[in-house]
Amino acid sequence: MKSSANAPLTWKTTFSFVALATLLVLLIGWLTSAGVLPIKRVIDYSDTEVKFIQVWIWLAIAIGLLLPGIAFFVWINRPEPRNILGFYLLVLIIQIVSEQVVSSIWLASLVVPIGILYTAFRLWQLWQGQKLIRTNTQLSRLNHTMMSGLLWLSILFWASNLIMLLVLPLPSIL
Secondary structure, X not given: OOOHHHHXXXXXXXXXXXXXXXXXXXXXXXXXXXXXXXXXXXXXXXXXXXXXXXXXXXXXXXXXXXXXXXXXXXXXXXXXXXXXXXXXXXXXXXHHHHHHHHHHHOOHHHHHHHHHHHHHHHHHHHHHHHHHHHOOOOXXXXXXXHHHHHHHHHHHHHHHHHHHHHHOHHXXXX
């Protein structure tokens, strides 16, 4: 039986979340298209906001994708880091694909609820990963410190991302 710290780090939980998030986004999109929800179809940013978002995306690529991706391959033979980073990267890739598909064929503004949902789930994944790493005695002290540092950096970045989504993009589509 898996411990509660492993809950967001299983196939069942991950795919259940993706299915639920997809249904919720489809519902939001349908209600928006039907004129029930007062959500704009596109995100209307000022030039300054566009520049900020462009920098933020580069930070997300570096901190959110490249560092964990490199760490995943460095620790691919270690079960706990591989599990934590593997499910994290899987959810991140599904989010990126979802945002690209939905925004290109339906409503560009749906990237905001997608981002909010997936960022919140990712924070839960990272927090549970941090708890799991704390109890792991199989990692060397250096690997434990590096993995813990990566998880804390990721938690800090994605918490900031969630705040940014609620402060900048969300009001611009409402």
